[in-house]
Amino acid sequence: MNNFLLPLRILFSADKEFILSLRNLLGFIPNNISLYNLAFSHKSSAEEHVTGIKLSNERLEYLGDAILGAVVADFLFKKFPFKEEGFLTEMRSRIVNREHLNKVAMKIGVDHFMANSSSVKTRSVYGNAFEALIGAIYIDKGYHITQRFIIRRIIQHHVDMDELESLDVNFKSKLINWAQRERKAVTFELIEEIDNGGKRLLKVCVKVDGEEQGQGEDFSKKRAEQIAAEKACIRQGII
Amino acid sequence: MNNFLLPLRILFSADKEFILSLRNLLGFIPNNISLYNLAFSHKSSAEEHVTGIKLSNERLEYLGDAILGAVVADFLFKKFPFKEEGFLTEMRSRIVNREHLNKVAMKIGVDHFMANSSSVKTRSVYGNAFEALIGAIYIDKGYHITQRFIIRRIIQHHVDMDELESLDVNFKSKLINWAQRERKAVTFELIEEIDNGGKRLLKVCVKVDGEEQGQGEDFSKKRAEQIAAEKACIRQGII
Structure with a gap:
């Protein structure tokens, strides 16, 4: 679609550049531009609304x-018809975990959309804004357009399913093997249990020679330890 | 709809009774009956498929x-347009937590659908089967019919939103328990008393290690402290 075919409301809009960039990212012309503006607004730069709540992207996130x-979940359910629930859950968490979402957000240029915002920029700000963008698309266009955006524009272009599937998950044993070679002590400690509506969310940390190297949280202790171990592996340059 | 209007394929189906019960529960006639049969099959009674995986309801769950x-998430986002993310997350977890889903599953009669199954019956078997039923509806009929089923047949009939909202969550004790684990000091301070036509409106703040984490105001000191504590809990990621 070239500019000639743009609706008049956009051609003469003050937000024309923003809308055109969004169209390139999304593959469609958004209806409610303010939703997308909100998606890219981090709470550190949020203004207070008359109702007293700060208008940031946290609700959309x-x-x-x-x-x-x-x-x-649906995509994996259909892609792997003979895989069991444990595999699907693991693959899903590899796709939607914070670190992976931050990477995807950078790949699709979420940072450019937030360039003018005065907010504090850590990597997770972009991952959160990416989730808020999904929320904005859902409110603006409904489930099916959002689903198509996620599958065609995100998963098919920016998620390497084969790599994610073949990832050697066992970061805990990687870390322990490395520590034995290096004659270092590895310990996992439970630092918090959060009662989350009946389920206990466990927060663990991993220490190498007494120094904390990473934290992980999950409802499963094993999984929380894996998350913490993965961070420690990255920090120690093991993977 | 009476029997006279049932499609012929159902009138002469061996599963007629099952399909009629499902229709009463769902509000529509399902297409793919085997999906619903699968949803009510616990893994303890699952048969092995030719592919080697056991056909139980775990994938659907x-x-x-x-x-x-x-x-x-969508329902609450729209129902509470002025509530912050922390509130929405908390309400969602009160609805979808295991214990609450087990209750809902019993209310809608999931146990009756599993009566002939030889599986071990704990309460969570029913909650899990209820989730699997949602998965079956989604695969059979898509997102919108599933959404309508959940909102009209589950939330509006079997979920007491007011009760869930007013559930006494003692944020003050949550905060204090957390602080003890983290070895932090929590203090509540009265910062202002406003004479409001004879009644005294109290404004309090809560500090963690001397740093303010939230304020609350109410005519009752206890209530004002709860409001402040809730904000602190959200800010610290405790709830």
Whole structure:
């Protein structure tokens, strides 16, 4: 679609550049531009609304996180018809985990959309904004367009499923093997249990020679330790 | 709809009774009956498929869990347009937590659908089968019919939103317990008393290690402290 075919409301809009960039990213012309503006607004730069709540992207992030989870769950369910639930859950968490979402967000240029924002920029700000963007698309266009965006524009272009599948998951044993070679002591410690509506969310940390190297949280202790161990492996340059 | 209007394929089906019960529960006639049979099959009674995997409802449960999460997230996002992310997350977890889902599953009669199954019956078997049912509806009929089922047949009939909202969550004790584990000091301070036509409006703040984490105001000191504590809990990621 070239500019000639743009609706008049956009051609003469003050947000024309923003809308055109969004169209390139999304593959469609958004309806409610303010939703997308909100998606790229981090709470550190949020203004207070008359109702007293700060207009940041946190509500959209909450929504987008859930929608992304559903779409990815469905995608994997159909892609791997003979795989069991444990495999699907593991693959899903490799796709939607914070670190991976931060990477995807950078690949699709979420940082450029936030360049003018005065907010504090850590990598997770972009991953969160990416989830908020999913929430914005869902509110603006509904489930099916959001699903198509996630599958065609994100998973098929920016997620290497084969690599994710073949990832050697066992970061804990990688870390322990490395530590034995290096004659270092590895310990895992439970640092918090959060009662999350009946389920206990466990937060663990891993220490190498008494020094904390990473934290992980999950409802499963094993999984929380894996997350912490993965961070320690990255930090120690083991993977 | 009476029997006279049933499609012939159902009238002469061996599963007629099952399909009629499902229709009463779902509000529509399912297409792929085997999906619903699978949803009510616990792994303890699962048969092995030629591919080597056991045909139980675990894959459908994995899917249904994600779809339910998305629908409930969307429902709350729209029902509470001025509530912050922390509140929405908390409400969602009160709806989709294991214990609450087990209750809902019993209310809608999931146990009756599993009565002939030889599986071991704990309460969570029913909650899991309920999630699997959501997965089955999603595969059979798509997102919108599933969304309508969850909102109209589950939330509006079997979920007491007011009760869930007013559930006494003692944020003050949550905060204090957390602080003890983390070895931090929590203090509540009265920062202002406003004479409001005879009644005294109290404004308090809560500090963690001397740093303010939230304020609350109410005519009751206890209530004002709860409001402040809730904010601190959200800020610290405790809830």
